[in-house]
Amino acid sequence: MFSCGKSSESVEDNNQPPLSLLVKDTIQVDYAGMLSLQDIDTEQERLLLYDQQRQIFLVTDFNGTVLNQIDKGEDTKGSYSFLLGPARFHDYDHLFIIERNGMMRFNFGGELVSHVPFSNEDPPRFSGRAMFAEEFLPYEGRFLGKGVFGRGEFGKNEREYYDEFLLLSWFNPEDGRFERFLRLQPESLFKNGKAYEVTEMMPSYALLNDTIYVIVGTDPYLEVYAAQEPYPLISRKKLNYEPYYPSEGQDMRSADPQAIRVIESSGFTKNLKASPEYLISGYSPGYDPIDRDRYSDPSIAPQDFRKSIEGKYPEYIHIMDHQGNRLLNEENHLNIDLREFTVREGEIWAKRRPSDDVEEDFVIIYRIAIE
Numbered sequence: 437m438f439s440c441g442k443s444s445e446s447v448e449d450n451n452q453p454p455l456s457l458l459v460k461d462t463i464q465v466d467y468a469g470m471l472s473l474q475d476i477d478t479e480q481e482r483l484l485l486y487d488q489q490r491q492i493f494l495v496t497d498f499n500g501t502v503l504n505q506i507d508k509g510e511d512t513k514g515s516y517s518f519l520l521g522p523a524r525f526h527d528y529d530h531l532f533i534i535e536r537n538g539m540m541r542f543n544f545g546g547e548l549v550s551h552v553p554f555s556n557e558d559p560p561r562f563s564g565r566a567m568f569a570e571e572f573l574p575y576e577g578r579f580l581g582k583g584v585f586g587r588g589e590f591g592k593n594e595r596e597y598y599d600e601f602l603l604l605s606w607f608n609p610e611d612g613r614f615e616r617f618l619r620l621q622p623e624s625l626f627k628n629g630k631a632y633e634v635t636e637m638m639p640s641y642a643l644l645n646d647t648i649y650v651i652v653g654t655d656p657y658l659e660v661y662a663a664q665e666p667y668p669l670i671s672r673k674k675l676n677y678e679p680y681y682p683s684e685g686q687d688m689r690s691a692d693p694q695a696i697r698v699i700e701s702s703g704f705t706k707n708l709k710a711s712p713e714y715l716i717s718g719y720s721p722g723y724d725p726i727d728r729d730r731y732s733d734p735s736i737a738p739q740d741f742r743k744s745i746e747g748k749y750p751e752y753i754h755i756m757d758h759q760g761n762r763l764l765n766e767e768n769h770l771n772i773d774l775r776e777f778t779v780r781e782g783e784i785w786a787k788r789r790p791s792d793d794v795e796e797d798f799v800i801i802y803r804i805a806i807e
Contacts, residue, residue, distance in 0.1 A: 455755055455764040460783070461803040465500040468797045472566055473787045474522040475531075476780045483801060484525055486566050491516065493523065493531060495544060504544040506531070516540060520564030521572045521581050532609070534572055534579065536560070539609045555612035561585040562605070563634075569707040569775040572607065573643040575663060579607045580643050583616040584634065591693025592631045601626070603639040603652060618650070618667055625655040630685025635698045640708035642715065644758070649715060651675070651705040654683040654722070658715070658760035673760035677703070677752070681722035701728045706751075706774040711782045714763065714806060717754045718774030755806060772802060782806075 465471065465485065471494065475484040481498040495504040508515045518536040526532040529544045538553035554560055563586045564570055572579040583605030590597040602616040626632050632654075642649040647670070648661045656677050660670040683702035703722030708715065723731055727745055730736055751774055755764040768774065770788070777786035784804040790796050 456807055457753065457764075457766075457770065457784070458805045458807050459770065459802050460805050461498070463496075463498055463500050463801040463803075464798050465494070465496050465502070465801065466798045467494070470790075471787075471799045472522070473568065473776055473778075473785065473799075473801060474566065475524045476778070476785050477525045478780050480528070482525070484523060484531060485799070486519075486523060488519075488566055506542060506544060506546045508542070508546055518564070519566040520562050521570040522566050522568055524572065534581065534607055536562075538612055539607065552609055552612040554614060556614065560614060561587065563638075565775070567775045568709075568778040569640065571778055573641075575643055577608070577610065579609070580641070580648070580663075581605055581607055582639060582641070583614075583618070584638060585616075586634060586696065591691075592633065593688045593691040593693050595629075595688075598624075598626050598632075601637065603650065604641060604648070618648075618661065620652065621659065621669065621672060623672065624652065624657075625682060625685075626652070628685065629688070631688045631691035632683060632685050633697050633699055635696065636683050636702050636704065640705045640717065642708045642710035644710040644712070647758075649708060649710060649758075651708050651717060654702045654704050656680055656682055656703065656705070658756070660758075660760075671759065675717075675754070675756075675760060676762040676765065677719055677721070677754060678765060679721045679724075680719070681724055681728070683722070684728075701731045707777060709777065709779040709784070710758075711779045711806070713757075713782065715756045715758060715760070716777075716779065716784060716806075717756075718751060718768070718772075718777065719754060720751050720774075721749050723749060770802065770804070 469487045471485040471487055474486050483496045485494045491508055493506040494502055496502050516533055516535045520534050523531050523533045526541055530541050533540050540551050541549040543549055563584055570582050572581045583602050601620050603618040606615045620626050637653040640651045646663045648663050650659045656675045657672055658675055659672050661667045680703045701723040705717050705719045707718045751768040753766055753768055756762050772786035773789050777784055786802050788800040
């Protein structure tokens with residue numbers, strides 16, 4: 437076991453004791469390839485992992501031993517091609533996925549058990565990754581997920597783009613319908629008349645009981661909504677991220693509506709999860725104004741710029757109560773992939789980042805307690 441140190445200055449004026457993150461278990465899964473953690477079955481003590489390049493699912497126990505391997509290439513019957521979010525265990529010996537062609541269930545032998553195509557658009561224009569940052573969350577027979585389309589009727593250089601922007605979606609596995617919902621708030625950073633990249637507007641979200649929690653991309657506010665229509669806003673609170681440098685946007689007249697860029701200099705929330713006691717987010721702070729100008733300076737070679745800021749802007753793990761009050765804000769000392777953590781039974785499950793220096797033929801999964 438090892439832990440990150442407590443930081444009393446991370447606690448706001450809420451009379452809460454300081455918190456720390458304690459690694460309770462480390463699971464090593466030997467595998468020559470890139471794996472993403474998809475789901476955790478704490479009752480049966482199983483992990484579900486996915487190799488996106490080879491389209492292989494692995495089921496392992498909590499010792500890292502492979503129990504099942506599901507291999508479905510694109511040329512086989514009932515294959516999957518583009519997952520919109522991570523797969524889930526379904527019952528004892530099935531997995532459930534939502535992908536470009538609809539919602540599917542497979543048994544551990546790789547046989548297609550059911551396929552419900554999307555019924556209200558073919559194909560939908562969702563962007564997606566098979567990572568916990570875009571986890572599908574069950575609620576009253578449907579699944580909550582990200583609802584952003586990569587492109588739409590309007591471009592980022594038009595105000596209508598921000599007026600019509602939808603953040604989340606319900607997915608119904610019974611009839612194949614999806615329902616996109618939740619527009620930007622009038623006070624949103626993205627309503628300030630500037631142009632923003634869609635990559636700066638991707639929501640992080642969590643669902644607990646009858647409440648949806650949302651942080652929209654680079655905008656450092658926690659928004660809390662009722663999970664029932666018409667999804668009224670309960671609260672909107674600025675997050676106590678420190679340090680943090682949100683995007684400044686760009687002039688609408690100079691924005692290229694066809695280009696989709698990743699702006700490394702913008703602060704960004706990468707993930708948001710809810711436990712019965714806490715909200716946990718992971719964020720990249722972005723660059724300060726001086727380095728933001730240097731980042732955009734064509735006279736500075738990209739490799740020289742990156743070398744000059746090496747280690748200057750670490751990622752952060754942020755823990756708050758359900759009202760958004762900060763309880764812990766610390767550097768990502770555990771080196772977990774902030775897009776690949778979730779919460780089960782009140783604990784964080786996360787994939788450790790692979791080494792940048794040596795090639796590894798294994799993946800490390802942490803079980804982390806908040807104490």
